[in-house]
Amino acid sequence: MASYLITGSSRGLGLALVSRLASLPAAQxxxxxxxxxxxxxPQLTEIVEASSGRVELVKMDVTNKSSIQEVAKLVEGKLQGKGLDYLINNAGLADYAPAGLEGMDNLNELFHTNVTSVHNVTQGFLPLLRKGEKKVVINISTTLGSFAKAEVYRLSPTPAYKISKAALNMLTIQYAQQYEADGFTFVAISPGWLRTDLGSSRADLPVETGAEKVVDIVQQIGPHQNGKFLNIHVPGWExxxxxxxxxGEEVGW
Incomplete structure (x- = not known):
C-alpha cells in the first residue's frame, strides 16, 4: 500500500495521474x-469524495517555500508515522514565444516554477521520503528539454519551456547522484504530447493515456534506473x- 504525493493535481496530467492511481487496487x-x-x-473534488479516504486534497503553492514546509508537516500527520513512497513533481508552466528569444520575457517565471520549485518541494519532503519504503522521486519533464533532440524541436516556439526543462533534467541527475547511496531513485519522465490546456487539442495523445503510461513506469521503477530520462511506451507509436x-526507451539528454 504505497503512498504518493502529486503536485499540480487540479487539472491536466496531474489530475489524470490522481484519477489513474485512485482506480488501482488499495493493495497497490x-x-x-x-x-x-x-x-x-470540481473534477478533483469528485475523485476525492469517491475515494473512501484514499485520496486527499491539500492546498499547496509550489512557488512558496513556506507553503511547502507547512504542507510537509501536514502530510507527515496524514501518513500516521509512515514515510512517503513516491513524490511526483508534476506542476509546471509552459510558454509561447512566436517571436523567439527576442520575445522571451518570462524565463525567470518558468525557471522558478519548473526548476526552483521542484527543488524546494523535493527538499521539503526528503525527510518523509527517507522514511518511505520506495524512496522514489519522479520529475515530469519533456523531450523538448533534450539537447539531443534540440534540432527536432527547433521550430517549437517555447524557448523558456525548453530551457527550464533542460535544467530540470540536470537537477534530476544531481539529486540522483547525491542520494543514490541512501536508496533513493530519481527519474525524469517525458509523458508525451498530451491533450491538455498546456499541450492543446492538437496533441498526440489523450491525457488519460499519458497518465496510464507514466504510472506504468512509476510502478516498475527500480534503483537501476536512478538518474535516467525515460519515455513512455504507447504501442503503435514506437x-x-x-x-x-x-x-519506452531512454531519452537522450
Missing amino acids: VGKVIATARQDNS NAPGNNQYD
Missing part, C-alpha cells in the same frame, strides 16, 4: 496526496512519423 496504492495551488477543481515517438 494506499494514500494519494493530491496537491494544488487552488482547491476549487516508429511513428513526425517529431514524437513513444517507444
Whole structure:
C-alpha cells in the first residue's frame, strides 16, 4: 500500500495521474496526496469524495517555500508515522514565444516554477521520503528539454519551456547522484504530447493515456534506473512519423 504525493493535481496530467492511481487496487496504492495551488477543481473534488479516504486534497503553492514546509508537516500527520513512497513533481508552466528569444520575457517565471520549485518541494519532503519504503522521486519533464533532440524541436516556439526543462533534467541527475547511496531513485519522465490546456487539442495523445503510461513506469521503477530520462511506451507509436515517438526507451539528454 504505497503512498504518493502529486503536485499540480487540479487539472491536466496531474489530475489524470490522481484519477489513474485512485482506480488501482488499495493493495497497490494506499494514500494519494493530491496537491494544488487552488482547491476549487470540481473534477478533483469528485475523485476525492469517491475515494473512501484514499485520496486527499491539500492546498499547496509550489512557488512558496513556506507553503511547502507547512504542507510537509501536514502530510507527515496524514501518513500516521509512515514515510512517503513516491513524490511526483508534476506542476509546471509552459510558454509561447512566436517571436523567439527576442520575445522571451518570462524565463525567470518558468525557471522558478519548473526548476526552483521542484527543488524546494523535493527538499521539503526528503525527510518523509527517507522514511518511505520506495524512496522514489519522479520529475515530469519533456523531450523538448533534450539537447539531443534540440534540432527536432527547433521550430517549437517555447524557448523558456525548453530551457527550464533542460535544467530540470540536470537537477534530476544531481539529486540522483547525491542520494543514490541512501536508496533513493530519481527519474525524469517525458509523458508525451498530451491533450491538455498546456499541450492543446492538437496533441498526440489523450491525457488519460499519458497518465496510464507514466504510472506504468512509476510502478516498475527500480534503483537501476536512478538518474535516467525515460519515455513512455504507447504501442503503435514506437516508429511513428513526425517529431514524437513513444517507444519506452531512454531519452537522450
